[in-house]
Amino acid sequence: MRVVKVALGERSYSILIGGGLLARLGAECARLKLGARCAVITDENVARRFAATAMNSLRAAGFDPVLLTVPAGETAKRLRVVSACYDRLAAHRLERKSFIVALGGGVVGDLAGFVAATYLRGVPFVQAPTTLLAQVDSSVGGKVGVNLKAGKNLVGAFHQPRLVLCDLDALKTLPRRELRAGLAEVIKYGVISDAALFRRLESGMGKLLARDPVALAAVVARSCEIKADVVGQDETETGRRAILNFGHTLGHALEAVSGYGKFLHGEAIAIGQMAAARLSAELLGLPDKDVRRIRELFLRAGLPVSLALPPARREKLLAAMRLDKKVSGGEIKFVLARKIGAVEFGQRVPAAAIHRALDGLAAAKES
Numbered sequence: 001m002r003v004v005k006v007a008l009g010e011r012s013y014s015i016l017i018g019g020g021l022l023a024r025l026g027a028e029c030a031r032l033k034l035g036a037r038c039a040v041i042t043d044e045n046v047a048r049r050f051a052a053t054a055m056n057s058l059r060a061a062g063f064d065p066v067l068l069t070v071p072a073g074e075t076a077k078r079l080r081v082v083s084a085c086y087d088r089l090a091a092h093r094l095e096r097k098s099f100i101v102a103l104g105g106g107v108v109g110d111l112a113g114f115v116a117a118t119y120l121r122g123v124p125f126v127q128a129p130t131t132l133l134a135q136v137d138s139s140v141g142g143k144v145g146v147n148l149k150a151g152k153n154l155v156g157a158f159h160q161p162r163l164v165l166c167d168l169d170a171l172k173t174l175p176r177r178e179l180r181a182g183l184a185e186v187i188k189y190g191v192i193s194d195a196a197l198f199r200r201l202e203s204g205m206g207k208l209l210a211r212d213p214v215a216l217a218a219v220v221a222r223s224c225e226i227k228a229d230v231v232g233q234d235e236t237e238t239g240r241r242a243i244l245n246f247g248h249t250l251g252h253a254l255e256a257v258s259g260y261g262k263f264l265h266g267e268a269i270a271i272g273q274m275a276a277a278r279l280s281a282e283l284l285g286l287p288d289k290d291v292r293r294i295r296e297l298f299l300r301a302g303l304p305v306s307l308a309l310p311p312a313r314r315e316k317l318l319a320a321m322r323l324d325k326k327v328s329g330g331e332i333k334f335v336l337a338r339k340i341g342a343v344e345f346g347q348r349v350p351a352a353a354i355h356r357a358l359d360g361l362a363a364a365k366e367s
């Protein structure tokens, strides 16, 4: 088992990474000295496969858990579902020392984390991520929240988990498309801060797609280290944490204009990272050969790298980018790369450059 620490003073916690960890959930929670009553929030796909293991492990360690199963998919991240969870927690008489376990992908993590951040003005919570995306990204860092009709993640909080338990065995049943989507965030970590990781991905993508446990353990651990380091320096995103948004300005807008569900988050940010790479070449001197390497790596991971939009949809995409909550004073800011492994945040990008980058992505489709 590997252990990665997130250093945040009294809110510090460990990320445990390894096989068979879900069966140890109860024992690990017992070390946190929390109350006996707890709730496991999960979705229907994950419940079928893993709820029994998690619930039995908690019971065996002396806890009194209740299971809350929400529908699978992004639509569970809404206030109506939050409210239904509150009612179940109240019925199970959860107290301030009680805790919530988020068992599932990023949707469950964001939802259960938000419930934990707000119920009784905040109860402790533990992340047990079961998708690659959740293990390398969403379960670490304390951003929790739900969607509004007006947009994704518009209601939320910073609420750090007390423990993150990444059971690599969970990835065995993950649909292939979801695995690829998680790899988009792993590639992002290479581009934003670790050229050596990027090179390892270039040579080892085959093993990752084949779910080689040693290869997966290494990239999950390295990704968590990078995220933990960035979050440790800037918990609430007043500065450097923004680098984690590489590819996300366009990626989020693309998710919004194409209707949530067409692109998985990882697919949208693969396209977003290609756009950011092209902008980086134009505005920050990212070498063309690095742009090609980034494109090649996404292709090898089976992720999309091009986008052809009719003019009206392109206008919608630009409007959605201006609505992003990261925009301040109406100006769209980008994270851009100087080279693979080094990025700058808060980069102003003229609209004309965005159009050129989108032209480039559309042309890439034809070649």
Ligand SMILES: NC(=O)c1ccc[n+]([C@@H]2O[C@H](COP(=O)([O-])OP(=O)(O)OC[C@H]3O[C@@H](n4cnc5c(N)ncnc54)[C@H](O)[C@@H]3O)[C@@H](O)[C@H]2O)c1
Binding pocket: 043, 044, 045, 046, 049, 072, 073, 074, 077, 104, 105, 106, 107, 108, 110, 130, 131, 132, 133, 134, 137, 138, 139, 140, 141, 142, 143, 144, 152, 153, 170, 171, 172, 173, 174, 175, 178, 181, 265
């Ligand atoms: N809080 C953050 O910092 C942060 C960061 C990135 C993304 N997110 C959020 O994460 C969400 C996306 O998360 P996701 O990609 O994990 O999607 P998800 O939670 O919807 O999971 C994807 C699908 O896989 C299923 N699934 C989960 N684990 C499985 C397993 N082990 N085997 C088989 N099926 C399994 C789920 O039921 C679901 O159908 C988005 O809402 C996004 O906004 C949050």
Ligand SMILES: [Zn+2]
Binding pocket: 137, 185, 248, 265, 269
């Ligand atoms: Zn992301």
